[in-house]
Amino acid sequence: MLSDNKLLKTDFCVLTDDVVHNNEIFRKGGEILRNGGLVAFPTETVYGLGANALSEEAVSKIFKAKGRPQDNPLIVHIADLSDLESLVKKIPKKAEIIANHYWGGPITIIMERSDKIPASVSAGLSTVAIRFPSHPVATALIKLSGVPIAAPSANLSGKPSPTTARHVAEDMMGRADVIIDGGSSFFGVESTVLDATVSPLAILRPGAVTREELSELLHEEVVWGGGDGVPKSPGMKYKHYAPAAPLYIIESKDPVQVINSLSDEKTGVLAYGIDPSEFTAGVVFSAGNTPSEYAAHMFYYLREFDNCGVDKIYAVAPPPGGVGDAVRNRIFKSAGGKVICE
Ligand code: TXA
Ligand code: MG
Numbered sequence: 001m002l003s004d005n006k007l008l009k010t011d012f013c014v015l016t017d018d019v020v021h022n023n024e025i026f027r028k029g030g031e032i033l034r035n036g037g038l039v040a041f042p043t044e045t046v047y048g049l050g051a052n053a054l055s056e057e058a059v060s061k062i063f064k065a066k067g068r069p070q071d072n073p074l075i076v077h078i079a080d081l082s083d084l085e086s087l088v089k090k091i092p093k094k095a096e097i098i099a100n101h102y103w104g105g106p107i108t109i110i111m112e113r114s115d116k117i118p119a120s121v122s123a124g125l126s127t128v129a130i131r132f133p134s135h136p137v138a139t140a141l142i143k144l145s146g147v148p149i150a151a152p153s154a155n156l157s158g159k160p161s162p163t164t165a166r167h168v169a170e171d172m173m174g175r176a177d178v179i180i181d182g183g184s185s186f187f188g189v190e191s192t193v194l195d196a197t198v199s200p201l202a203i204l205r206p207g208a209v210t211r212e213e214l215s216e217l218l219h220e221e222v223v224w225g226g227g228d229g230v231p232k233s234p235g236m237k238y239k240h241y242a243p244a245a246p247l248y249i250i251e252s253k254d255p256v257q258v259i260n261s262l263s264d265e266k267t268g269v270l271a272y273g274i275d276p277s278e279f280t281a282g283v284v285f286s287a288g289n290t291p292s293e294y295a296a297h298m299f300y301y302l303r304e305f306d307n308c309g310v311d312k313i314y315a316v317a318p319p320p321g322g323v324g325d326a327v328r329n330r331i332f333k334s335a336g337g338k339v340i341c342e
Contacts, residue, residue: 013028037177045133047162047165050077087128097217135182156171165181191207201218245313247313272294285304
């Protein structure tokens with residue numbers, strides 16, 4: 001939290017189809033970033049809360065604004081492949097193959113940190129997580145700032161990641177200097193985090209770029225980090241993605257019957273692969289029919305449940321594999337382990 005309770009005057013800027021207007025917002029945003037301020041901006045995964053990654057003071061503002069534990073490292077964002085070289089000690093061959101194939105795009109690669117990046121960005125680790133987003137607003141801002149940008153998801157620590165500027169504003173009004181509204185995030189789930197300092201390469205957080213796709217590209221098995229089949233990153237040990245009401249995962253052959261038997265008008269349901277009209281609960285949101293649709297909608301609806309005043313939430317889980325792994329990882333964390341199997 002902001003320790004001195006001093007609120008900033010946050011500028012909420014909406015992008016339009018007027019290029020001159022937008023360019024002026026990017027120019028101002030870039031300047032604020034370069035000078036040590038905080039700018040929340042859209043990416044193709046979720047909204048980020050950016051600061052100059054080369055400035056310890058700027059980066060400390062991120063931790064304060066989010067109420068983020070100091071031992072949870074940040075991702076450094078770049079907008080040009082040539083920016084990578086000075087930020088890491090070396091670029092492993094496999095990391096290069098993946099970067100060439102997927103950047104700009106929703107994958108973050110962990111490499112050995114160079115001395116250019118302050119230790120506090122990486123929470124004291126010898127590594128650094130680097131991401132080159134594809135979203136044109138993100139890349140324009142990074143380029144205009146002239147510095148690499150440290151950016152976690154733009155939510156208060158513990159809450160679901162924001163996929164719209166309105167959800168950013170719910171958490172970051174008074175905490176960021178600027179919020180840029182560039183519409184809904186495309187993937188809706190944070191980037192895949194891949195550790196390229198280990199062999200075989202390990203996924204620490206599943207995302208839109210899947211383990212299967214990475215294994216195929218490298219012609220070798222990419223594994224789950226942590227050694228026990230569970231993706232692990234410092235951030236993953238904290239309470240995460242939690243709506244205000246308790247959330248339960250339903251793993252059942254007949255989720256409609258199980259959920260309807262437990263529901264009343266104050267119950268929320270996140271349906272998947274089922275016609276939402278089959279549920280009797282008070283608030284029913286449909287996460288679609290494919291794991292990618294689920295990923296795109298889940299954080300949005302987890303936050304909207306808070307605005308609907310439900311007192312419990314049941315979520316139907318997609319099967320494991322592909323993008324389903326990213327969805328399951330997030331909703332299981334959001335449920336804090338509460339699973340109903342019937
Ligand atoms: O899609 C995304 O990655 C978004 C957008 C804004 O780019 N950013 C994002 O950042 O999700 P954040 O801070 O919410 O999540 C970063 C994750 C955390 O789980 C953190 O522990 C892990 O990446 N991480 C960062 N640096 C790491 C490192 N050096 N070693 C291991 N894990 C690291
Ligand atoms: Mg986050």
